[in-house]
Amino acid sequence: MAITRWDPFREVVALQNRMNSLFGNLNSETENPLTTASFVPAVDVYEDEKKVVLKLEVPGVEEKDLDVSVENHTLTVKGERKFENEEKEENFHRIERRYGSFYRAFSLPTTVDTENVSAKYEAGVLKLELTKKPEAQPKQIKVNIAA
DSSP states (O other): OOOOOOOTTHHHHHHHHHHHHHHHHHHHHSSOHHHHOOOOOOEEEEEOSSEEEEEEEOTTOOGGGEEEEEETTEEEEEEEEOOOTTSOGGGOSOOOSOOEEEEEEEEOOTTEEEEEEEEEEETTEEEEEEEEOGGGSOOOOOOOOOO
């Protein structure tokens, strides 16, 4: 009777090798996988009494490559992060950053004034501020106590 050593990760490694070969074949079919890939930037959305704010992480994207628009209560942000061809691709040991175009769309509540939107791009973060309509902002009501 032969004793075989049990490796709990053998199946995981085999699956990983199959997945790598599958995605390796897909990447070899494209002209340049670095420039045709797309990515989805992370976004934070929050609001206060007067506005709704979105912050998108888009480091490495130039301001001229960003397109922000509002139509039918839908905010869309499009852009592109271009791969710098300063170095030859075969000289890289690892490429983990995503390059290519991106597209994000957000449904806006009817309380937002779509005519009053501001955008600021600083340190790789695109900050969009959408002011709420005056009627949607909270109003302070004074309560009189009868004596």
